[in-house]
Amino acid sequence: MKYSGAEIIIKLLEIHGIKIVEGIPGGANLPLYNALYKSGIRHILARHEQGAGFMAQGMARSTGLPAVCFATSGPGATNLITAIADAKLDSVPVIAITGQVSSSLIGTDAFQEVDTYGMTIPITKHNFLVKKAEELLSVIPESFRLAASGRPGPVLIDVPKDVQLEKIEVSEWPSVLAVDKPPAPDDKVVREAAMAINASERPVLYIGGGAISAGAGPLISDLALKASIPVSSTLMGIGALASGHPLYAGMIGMHARRKTNEMFREADLIIALGVRFDDRATGKVDEFCPRARIIHVDIDGAELNKNKRVDISVISGLAEFLNDILPLIERNDRREWIDKNFGVCDETPEPGNVEPGYFGPKRLLNLIARYLPGDAIITTDVGQHQMWTAQYYPVKIPRTLLTSSGLGTMGFGMPAAIGAALAYPERTVAAICGDGSILMNIQELAVISEERLNVKVIIFNNGHLGLVRQQQELFYGKNYIASGFSCRPDFCLIARGFGIKSYDLGSADDPEGELEKALAEPGPCVINAPIMGSMNVYPMVVPGGGNHEMIGGEGNAD
Amino acid sequence: MQTKNAKTMEGIVIELEVNNHAGVMSHVAGLFSRRGFNLEGILCGSIGDGSKSRMYLLVRDDEKLEQIIKQLRKLYDVVSVSVRRDYDLALYSRIHEDNKGTKNFT
Numbered sequence: 001m002k003y004s005g006a007e008i009i010i011k012l013l014e015i016h017g018i019k020i021v022e023g024i025p026g027g028a029n030l031p032l033y034n035a036l037y038k039s040g041i042r043h044i045l046a047r048h049e050q051g052a053g054f055m056a057q058g059m060a061r062s063t064g065l066p067a068v069c070f071a072t073s074g075p076g077a078t079n080l081i082t083a084i085a086d087a088k089l090d091s092v093p094v095i096a097i098t099g100q101v102s103s104s105l106i107g108t109d110a111f112q113e114v115d116t117y118g119m120t121i122p123i124t125k126h127n128f129l130v131k132k133a134e135e136l137l138s139v140i141p142e143s144f145r146l147a148a149s150g151r152p153g154p155v156l157i158d159v160p161k162d163v164q165l166e167k168i169e170v171s172e173w174p175s176v177l178a179v180d181k182p183p184a185p186d187d188k189v190v191r192e193a194a195m196a197i198n199a200s201e202r203p204v205l206y207i208g209g210g211a212i213s214a215g216a217g218p219l220i221s222d223l224a225l226k227a228s229i230p231v232s233s234t235l236m237g238i239g240a241l242a243s244g245h246p247l248y249a250g251m252i253g254m255h256a257r258r259k260t261n262e263m264f265r266e267a268d269l270i271i272a273l274g275v276r277f278d279d280r281a282t283g284k285v286d287e288f289c290p291r292a293r294i295i296h297v298d299i300d301g302a303e304l305n306k307n308k309r310v311d312i313s314v315i316s317g318l319a320e321f322l323n324d325i326l327p328l329i330e331r332n333d334r335r336e337w338i339d340k341n342f343g344v345c346d347e348t349p350e351p352g353n354v355e356p357g358y359f360g361p362k363r364l365l366n367l368i369a370r371y372l373p374g375d376a377i378i379t380t381d382v383g384q385h386q387m388w389t390a391q392y393y394p395v396k397i398p399r400t401l402l403t404s405s406g407l408g409t410m411g412f413g414m415p416a417a418i419g420a421a422l423a424y425p426e427r428t429v430a431a432i433c434g435d436g437s438i439l440m441n442i443q444e445l446a447v448i449s450e451e452r453l454n455v456k457v458i459i460f461n462n463g464h465l466g467l468v469r470q471q472q473e474l475f476y477g478k479n480y481i482a483s484g485f486s487c488r489p490d491f492c493l494i495a496r497g498f499g500i501k502s503y504d505l506g507s508a509d510d511p512e513g514e515l516e517k518a519l520a521e522p523g524p525c526v527i528n529a530p531i532m533g534s535m536n537v538y539p540m541v542v543p544g545g546g547n548h549e550m551i552g553g554e555g556n557a558d
Numbered sequence: 559m560q561t562k563n564a565k566t567m568e569g570i571v572i573e574l575e576v577n578n579h580a581g582v583m584s585h586v587a588g589l590f591s592r593r594g595f596n597l598e599g600i601l602c603g604s605i606g607d608g609s610k611s612r613m614y615l616l617v618r619d620d621e622k623l624e625q626i627i628k629q630l631r632k633l634y635d636v637v638s639v640s641v642r643r644d645y646d647l648a649l650y651s652r653i654h655e656d657n658k659g660t661k662n663f664t
């Protein structure tokens with residue numbers, strides 16, 4: 001039977017188990033949408049392609065499986081770019097399929113022509129410009145394999161309109177390609193690493209997004225408990241170990257607890273698993289862990305010795321490495337080291353005094369956690385509210401905190417929450433947003449409304465680009481420029497304009513009761529929560545400084 | 559790309575075997591600019607039945623080399639990567655004369 005390129009794409013998405021695609025149609029991908037018309041795949045009409053990209057990310061981050069989004073050529077593709085770059089930096093398996101002008105027009109500056117292929121080379125794991133319909137039969141399965149294999153990442157497939165329309169005979173459909181098996185570690189290196197761990201007096205496990213990708217949380221917990229090793233996580237690794245785990249010491253880096261960063265400084269051995277020694281985690285990298293030998297395990301060999309020279313480097317899947325090393329690890333209670341790092345006063349206080357009429361960020365996040373079901377998924381935008389969420393929200397399950405870490409993209413939270421809610425319709429999803437960030441993708445409230453998704457959009461409303469204001473206060477002589485809003489939109493009114501219920505905790509008689517009510521009610525809502533404009537995130541590493549150069553948050557310095 | 563006198567030409571050659579299609583050169587060159595690696599010269603030609611090409615990248619022999627190699631290995635269309643310390647670098651400075659057609663340099 002003959003199929004058009006567009007029909008082949010849709011058929012192959014079905015074969016790959018894709019049930020939902022987010023996107024926006026336009027001239028150059030209309031054949032694709034026409035093929036979708038006859039398919040059982042559900043299409044979610046985003047209101048901006050960046051929203052579509054983040055929705056796909058929300059699905060991919062919450063499930064660990066590739067998710068697909070569509071955009072047309074030209075502005076459709078350029079609008080998608082931020083979401084793809086974001087997926088690249090956080091290693092998220094998103095497959096973006098873009099329409100392109102017809103092959104004969106490529107290079108002529110045709111209407112809505114941009115070099116999507118050229119522009120996305122540096123922000124994808126790999127990209128394809130499809131020249132013939134026949135190529136789709138290998139390109140699509142390859143894209144799924146690539147996106148999910150090894151270190152996951154985004155793949156973009158640019159398909160000219162004539163290729164979407166070209167009809168070819170397909171006698172047999174390709175099958176789904178298996179995801180590459182993660183590499184296993186070399187025995188000798190595993191023994192060497194085990195010896196280093198057994199000999200160490202003050203070891204620390206430094207874990208990241210790779211721990212979540214590999215589903216390695218339980219094995220990391222086994223190693224930590226067997227050998228009494230404190231565990232600290234990057235922003236991307238939060239949730240691999242449950243908050244409250246006896247050996248979990250919280251987040252590392254710029255907004256870590258002082259005690260946690262101090263622990264790295266004193267450590268004699270760092271076991272780095274699925275991390276990339278990002279500057280937000282390590283601080284000034286030359287001053288990171290000055291007393292420690294480092295073991296670094298990663299599935300991506302290019303991360304080893306990239307930012308920091310290490311003593312033992314291992315290219316391996318984390319589960320493979322941990323399964324191999326666990327039997328070689330000696331039980332050890334490391335009493336002194338554990339007592340030192342898990343003594344009294346582990347609680348981080350509110351970052352400042354809270355005046356009446358406002359929520360302290362810590363209290364608000366604790367209340368949100370109390371009123372949401374245990375399996376709720378949290379997403380964030382970027383700014384102070386994001387860091388407060390990382391500091392105070394008790395994340396218990398992997399893939400229940402979705403946050404733009406590497407690219408730090410404002411506007412991520414709400415569309416990512418939509419994606420998570422589409423992937424898990426039976427769960428509650430809460431988007432913790434800033435009053436600045438929310439405006440970057442507020443149009444996607446339309447999708448929440450249309451699909452009646454169980455998404456609670458909670459706006460931490462401080463009237464500022466808070467994290468910018470904080471930097472200006474602390475490092476730019478309080479020269480506040482372009483960080484305060486004189487227009488404070490009424491988000492509750494905006495929500496109602498989209499047909500979504502809203503709650504203003506600022507004007508409620510019983511704000512806490514109102515929050516409880518809003519979170520308990522099924523279906524979407526927008527919640528406006530007043531936060532003091534002067535509140536900061538503490539403690540904080542001085543930008544460019546070592547992780548021991550922290551300001552604020554002395555309350556938990558012990 | 560810059561040319562130097564054959565006598566002062568320094569560096570080493572990374573030899574790549576790559577799938578031969580229009581986008582490969584962009585992927586390779588893009589990697590160098592995005593990661594801030596220096597690329598002093600490129601020679602390239604198709605091999606065999608034309609489905610593959612071989613590229614010779616002239617780079618500096620410095621501490622970035624290890625990372626360059628690792629990143630090149632990750633490129634989807636790069637089939638193999640090897641480092642050649644024994645190649646005659648004079649080729650890179652002769653290229654202008656050679657290109658005028660009097661000699662054949664492959």
Ligand SMILES: Cc1ncc(C[n+]2csc(CCOP(=O)(O)OP(=O)(O)O)c2C)c(N)n1
Pocket residue numbers: 381382383384385386408409410433434435436437438460462464465466467468
């Ligand atoms: C797209 C984008 N533009 C600019 C920035 C720089 N930036 C980082 S945090 C921030 C302020 C965010 O404000 P808001 O969303 O209100 O959160 P708050 O810090 O107030 O909690 C800005 C502008 C960014 N991260 N992303």
